[in-house]
Each structure stands twice: as C-alpha cells, then as structure tokens.
Amino acid sequence: MKFHLFAIGVLSTSILGCSSAEKQAAPIAEQPKHQAMVVTANPHATAAGLEVLRAGGSAVDAAIAIESVLSLVEPQSSGLAGGAFMVHYDNESKSLAVYDGRETAPSGATPDMFMLENGDSMPFIQAKTSGLSTGVPGIVAMLSMAHQDQGTLEWNGLFDYAHKLATDGFEISPRLHGMLERFGKYIPSTPEQGPTDAHEYFFDEAGQPHPTGYVLKNPEYAKTLEIIANNPKDFYQGDIAKQIAAMVQQQPRAGSLTAEDIAAYKPVKRAALCQDYRDTQICGAPPPSSWLAVGMIMGILENGPRPSAAGPDDPKNWAIMAQAQQLAYADRDQFVADPNFVDMPINGMLNKEYLAKRATLISDKATPETYAVGDPWAYNDVPSEETAGIDATRDVHGTTHFVVVDTKGDVVSMTATVESIFGTTRMVGGMFLNNQLTDFSFQHHDKNGNAIVNAVAPNKRPRSSMSPSIVLDKDGAFLLATGSPGGNNIIAYTVKTMVGVFEWGLGPQAAVDLPNMVARGKTVRLEKGLTPDSLISAMQEMGFDVDASRGENSGLSVIMRKPDGSLEGAADKRREGVIGSL
Known part of the structure; x- marks a missing residue:
C-alpha cells in the first residue's frame, strides 16, 4: 500500500514501481472512504504507527507501537514507566470508550509527603527529582487492556520498531538535545545528588550533552521491550517491578513505592x-x-x-x-x-x-x-454540603499527544506522560520513572482548614490535565480528534484547536498554528513571538492582566474527517510533529 509522510511544510510521496510517464498517464484515483492517518510528535513514532497500520493493525495496535517508540526517542515527555489516557472510537458501533492508565500513589503515601517540617510546600525540583514523586506506572497495563478489546495484530509484534531503534540506535533530535541543554542541570551527576544513570546515558565524559545527530543506543530498554512483548504482566510482577521499587526507595528523598504496590495496579475502562x-x-x-x-x-x-x-x-x-x-x-x-x-x-x-x-x-x-x-x-443530581479547599497544585509542563485513524475508521486520541521533563530523572530498564505524584496538591488543607480534593492519599490517582478529545457529528460519526501536552495548559491548547475549527472556521493546521492563550485565574498568558502586538494591546485595553509568555509550548496533534470522508491532519510546528497517511 502506498503511503505519505507529511513533515511540517514538506511533502514526501513514495510511489513505487511507476515511471514519470506512467504516473502522468494514470487516472486520478478516487479517495477511499476511510484513509488511515497518524499524527505524533516524532518522525520515528509516526513511522512506527504507519508500519503497524500497513500490516493491517488497528488504531490501538498503532498506539502501542507509537508509545513504545516515544518512550525511547522523546523520554523527556512520556514513557512506559509513566501513564496515559486513551479515548477510543469504534466506527462500526459508533461508540466511545476511555482507557485510564493514570498512575496511583503507593500504599505508603501520606498527605504531608510533599510538605516541609515547618508546614511549607517542598520546592518543586526537590520533589520531582526524588523517589517521593513516582507513582505506579499505568501505561503498559492500559495498553494491554485496550489491545485485548481492540487489537487485531499479535501483541508481541508491536514492539519491533522500538526494539530495533533501541538496539541499533537513534539520532538525538534537535528538541531532545535542546531539552538536555536547558534542563540537564537538574539531572544528577553525582551520587550525592541522586542516581546518575540518566547523566551517564545523555552526557559525555566532559559532562556535555551528546549533540544533535549523536546515535544513542539503549540496550536496557530493548530488554525491557522483550519482557513486555512476551507478557505485559511481567512488567508488574517480575524483575522490572522490583527494580523500580528499589530505585524509588533510594536516597535522597526516598519514596515508599513497593513491588507489591506495582503488582496491585489495575487500569480502568470508563x-x-x-x-x-x-x-x-x-x-x-x-x-x-x-x-x-x-x-x-x-x-x-x-x-x-x-x-x-x-x-x-x-x-x-x-x-x-x-x-x-x-x-x-x-x-x-x-x-x-x-x-x-x-x-x-x-x-x-x-x-x-x-x-x-x-x-x-x-x-x-x-x-x-x-x-x-x-x-x-x-x-448536580446529588448535592453536597462540604466546602472544597482552595487548590494548591503546581503548574508544570510535560507530556506528549498523538492521534490515529485506522483503515476501518476506528480512532485513538491518546495523551501520555512521565509528568515533568525526564520525570524523576531516575532510570530503570532504559526507561525514565515518572514524577506523577507531584500532580497532587502539596498541601492537604487550605488556610481556612477546608480539605483540598486533590491532596495525596494512598492508592489515589492524582488529578491530570491530560484531555484527549474526540468530536462526533450529529449522526455520531467521527469528526475530529485532538489533544496536546503542556501541563495545566493542555486544556487551553486543546480548546484553541476546537475554537479555531468550529467557532472561527479555520482548517485544523491553521487552528493549531494560532497563538496559544492560557487564561487560568487573573492572568491571561499569550504566546510571545506569535501573538500580534495589536492583540496584546487590545486585551490590555479591555482590562486583562496580560503576560506575553515564551513558555506556551504546545504539541497539538489533530486529525479531522472532511465531508468527502478523507482525512486532514495537523501537527504542531512548535515540536517535531509529523503527519503520516496510508
């Protein structure tokens, strides 16, 4: 089957076995009712998804291959030691299901685990780069559950692309290198600072991050993939779980996560x-x-x-x-x-x-x-007499998002994360451990003594900003899939796409390209560099507290079904997004 890879601003078409004359003489083929399409934040991930779809795989099959690759090539954003939410659309039944692979707090978690002795909140970086912040990884179990429901190819073959990349190596991308330059100072380089596996993985003997284009190999991750491919339960009940628990329990700021906590994890279908x-x-x-x-x-x-x-x-x-x-x-x-x-x-x-x-x-x-x-x-249908406390959850950025439509018209919109950049910076089995528990409120009561709903508790899932979305038309047919990384900003980024398409009449790429705006609380943040000065001035004249922010780095991935049944994709130019279609 012919396929197209659409890089941002570049069209690369592979038409095999045809001369130029034959291509010119060939009649224009009628578009199939259902194309297949993949949009991810990385070219390798998009290629992996397309490979699965070409082999007859489902959208869920492709999602498994995609995330196993992203865990390797985009480790600053997501990974198999993290969590995710997947929204799935079944085209035949016109039904939706949500797979919840959000991490859970260990049984030993306490409400004050991110508080100092004086009652103040722990500094975020201290909490992040610690064992305290790692929750039980949920993504492998979630993907396994979704595959049991919606998979068409054998589970053990869906990790081949990632396994080859991990074994043979992949070139460090400009974005990954940039993240190492900006945030490498938070990766421990001495045992006193914490486990140094990530520093040894990413940095040379002179302490400099490997450059863009450097071929990075990860044989430990290849071994992890072999274990997962053989039986996903072994991720939760075997040596990997024991190694994760042991790494979490290392100083400084050791956590309480145990192998028993990991074995007890259950994904949820909602x-x-x-x-x-x-x-x-x-x-x-x-x-x-x-x-x-x-x-x-x-x-x-x-x-x-x-x-x-x-x-x-x-x-x-x-x-x-x-x-x-x-x-x-x-x-x-x-x-x-x-x-x-x-x-x-x-x-x-x-x-x-x-x-x-x-x-x-x-x-x-x-x-x-x-x-x-x-x-x-x-x-609400059931009232409440309790007053919820004023939230004290931090605002951090991270995560990845991708969308898939398979040849049957089934759709996946999935957001995955290790929370902040490179998670805890601790590694096990070639993977970065998540720091997802910092998505809890660091305080458990507000200054008035009211309980905060997102406070830490044993076995609790922290609130997530991940908002993978699917839009259906009036007949219940798939119309659009969207979502983004970006911490608390995810909500605003995702909405911007829908507003651009449905309120302002733009195409999906034009909607993604719009300046990002996040209005949470009093301050309205507008994306510096893309927002016209005239818009900033107008918003200020209307009385808004405007902050022109450089940090509005979304990573939107969008697929839209057009009236003729063909698909139109959009990838965020702010990252390394690539659109691929069959």
Missing part, C-alpha cells in the same frame, strides 16, 4: 464524558482527567456571545475565549480529583443551565467574576 456543542458532541476522559474543563469551555462558548465573522482577527473573540477558560479553570481547580476518593459535581459542571449561567458573566471587559469558582453543586 465511559466517555460528552458535551453537546452546537450540532456536534465533544467527548473525552472523565476524572481524574481534567477533560471536564474542555467540555465546560465549549458549553460556555455555545451559550456566550457569538464570535464575529473576523475570527482570530477580532480581539473580542479572543476575550470571549479567555473568559470561558477562566470560568472553567476555576471550577476544575476546585472540584476535580480521583472519583474513587472524592464526590464531584460532574453533572452540574456540564449542566446546560449552569453553563448558560456561567456564560452570562462574559462581557466586553475583564472582570473578577470570570475567575471565581461557581456553584455546580446547585445543578
């Missing part, structure tokens, strides 16, 4: 949450994912002031989106956590009357009302 939006349904992962905020924003926009025809050229349209973000972030921060540990007003937060009421707070100028917490409990 029903998708969906929010009506004009003549579509926008769907995503329920808590502990923060997709609720994505659904809220789009519901608020549906009930708020209509955007002008000028789309992104009208500052008032940006102001509307900013205020919708503020309203949703306020509620998300207050109420969303692990559903096994706290009650949440989920139905209230997506209630049409509640969203319409929140939308009335949007005006043509900034107002404190839009970043104040609402009362979704009043619109």
Whole structure:
C-alpha cells in the first residue's frame, strides 16, 4: 500500500514501481472512504504507527507501537514507566470508550509527603527529582487492556520498531538535545545528588550533552521491550517491578513505592464524558482527567456571545475565549480529583443551565467574576454540603499527544506522560520513572482548614490535565480528534484547536498554528513571538492582566474527517510533529 509522510511544510510521496510517464498517464484515483492517518510528535513514532497500520493493525495496535517508540526517542515527555489516557472510537458501533492508565500513589503515601517540617510546600525540583514523586506506572497495563478489546495484530509484534531503534540506535533530535541543554542541570551527576544513570546515558565524559545527530543506543530498554512483548504482566510482577521499587526507595528523598504496590495496579475502562456543542458532541476522559474543563469551555462558548465573522482577527473573540477558560479553570481547580476518593459535581459542571449561567458573566471587559469558582453543586443530581479547599497544585509542563485513524475508521486520541521533563530523572530498564505524584496538591488543607480534593492519599490517582478529545457529528460519526501536552495548559491548547475549527472556521493546521492563550485565574498568558502586538494591546485595553509568555509550548496533534470522508491532519510546528497517511 502506498503511503505519505507529511513533515511540517514538506511533502514526501513514495510511489513505487511507476515511471514519470506512467504516473502522468494514470487516472486520478478516487479517495477511499476511510484513509488511515497518524499524527505524533516524532518522525520515528509516526513511522512506527504507519508500519503497524500497513500490516493491517488497528488504531490501538498503532498506539502501542507509537508509545513504545516515544518512550525511547522523546523520554523527556512520556514513557512506559509513566501513564496515559486513551479515548477510543469504534466506527462500526459508533461508540466511545476511555482507557485510564493514570498512575496511583503507593500504599505508603501520606498527605504531608510533599510538605516541609515547618508546614511549607517542598520546592518543586526537590520533589520531582526524588523517589517521593513516582507513582505506579499505568501505561503498559492500559495498553494491554485496550489491545485485548481492540487489537487485531499479535501483541508481541508491536514492539519491533522500538526494539530495533533501541538496539541499533537513534539520532538525538534537535528538541531532545535542546531539552538536555536547558534542563540537564537538574539531572544528577553525582551520587550525592541522586542516581546518575540518566547523566551517564545523555552526557559525555566532559559532562556535555551528546549533540544533535549523536546515535544513542539503549540496550536496557530493548530488554525491557522483550519482557513486555512476551507478557505485559511481567512488567508488574517480575524483575522490572522490583527494580523500580528499589530505585524509588533510594536516597535522597526516598519514596515508599513497593513491588507489591506495582503488582496491585489495575487500569480502568470508563465511559466517555460528552458535551453537546452546537450540532456536534465533544467527548473525552472523565476524572481524574481534567477533560471536564474542555467540555465546560465549549458549553460556555455555545451559550456566550457569538464570535464575529473576523475570527482570530477580532480581539473580542479572543476575550470571549479567555473568559470561558477562566470560568472553567476555576471550577476544575476546585472540584476535580480521583472519583474513587472524592464526590464531584460532574453533572452540574456540564449542566446546560449552569453553563448558560456561567456564560452570562462574559462581557466586553475583564472582570473578577470570570475567575471565581461557581456553584455546580446547585445543578448536580446529588448535592453536597462540604466546602472544597482552595487548590494548591503546581503548574508544570510535560507530556506528549498523538492521534490515529485506522483503515476501518476506528480512532485513538491518546495523551501520555512521565509528568515533568525526564520525570524523576531516575532510570530503570532504559526507561525514565515518572514524577506523577507531584500532580497532587502539596498541601492537604487550605488556610481556612477546608480539605483540598486533590491532596495525596494512598492508592489515589492524582488529578491530570491530560484531555484527549474526540468530536462526533450529529449522526455520531467521527469528526475530529485532538489533544496536546503542556501541563495545566493542555486544556487551553486543546480548546484553541476546537475554537479555531468550529467557532472561527479555520482548517485544523491553521487552528493549531494560532497563538496559544492560557487564561487560568487573573492572568491571561499569550504566546510571545506569535501573538500580534495589536492583540496584546487590545486585551490590555479591555482590562486583562496580560503576560506575553515564551513558555506556551504546545504539541497539538489533530486529525479531522472532511465531508468527502478523507482525512486532514495537523501537527504542531512548535515540536517535531509529523503527519503520516496510508
């Protein structure tokens, strides 16, 4: 089967066995009803996904191959010792399912584990580069569960591409090298600072990071892949689990994770949450994912002031989106956590009357009302008398996102992470251990004594900003898949794509290319360098507290189905995204 790899701004077409004359004389083939497409943050990952699809694999099969490669070539963002959320669309039944592979806190976790003796929160870097921050990895178990439901190829063959890369080596990409230059100072280089495996992996004898293009091999990761390919349960019940627990329990700041904690992990299959939006349904992962905020924003926009025809050229349209973000972030921060540990007003937060009421707070100028917490409990089917504490969870960036549509029209939208850059910086089996537990609030009560819903607890899943999304049309058919990395900013990045396509009438790539804007709390952050000065000035004139930020580094991956049934992809130019199609 012929295939195309679309790099950003570059089209490379492989047509085998045809002369130029034959190609010119050949009639234009009619587009199939269902193309297959992959969009990831790395060329190797996209190639791995396409290889699986060419062999007749499903979207889930491709996702397994993709993530096993990303764990190797993009270790600063995600890995098999981390976690993920996958939203899956079954084209035949027009049904959605969510696979929750979020990490869990160990049984020995305590509410004050990230607090100092004086009651202050531990500095983030100390918490991150420690054993305290590693949760039980969930992604391997999640992928295994999804494969049992939706896989078509044999599990043990889905790791071949990654295994070859790990054995033969891969060239360090510009982005990976840049991350090492910027953040390598946080990777321990002496035993006093912590385990030095990552430093020995990435740096030369002079202490300099290997340059772009350096061929990096990872035989330990190849061995790990062999174990997982043979039986994914061995990841949780064998030597790897024991090694992870031993590494976590090393000083400094040793954690309590045990091999028994790892063996007890269970992924969860959940029903998708969906929010009506004009003549579509926008769907995503329920808590502990923060997709609720994505659904809220789009519901608020549906009930708020209509955007002008000028789309992104009208500052008032940006102001509307900013205020919708503020309203949703306020509620998300207050109420969303692990559903096994706290009650949440989920139905209230997506209630049409509640969203319409929140939308009335949007005006043509900034107002404190839009970043104040609402009362979704009043619109929930089950009320609550408890007052949730003011959130104290940190804002950090990391993660990866990819989307796949297979030849049957099934779809995967998946976001995966090791949390912050290079996770804890500790390695086992060629993988970086996650620092996912720093996604908990470092404080367990606010200054008024109210319990914070996202506080640490044993066996609890930390709240996640990961918000993989799938949009369906009025007939329940797949329309668009999107998502992004970016910590708490994920919500805003994901929404920007939908607003660009559905509110402002842009194509998916043009929507991805829009400047990023994150409006969480009082401050509205606009992407420095891409945001026109005129927009910044206009937002300031409307009373917004604007911060032109260099840190708005999204990694959006999007696939959209066009009216003729063909697919259009978009990859974020801010990273190394590549679109591939069959």
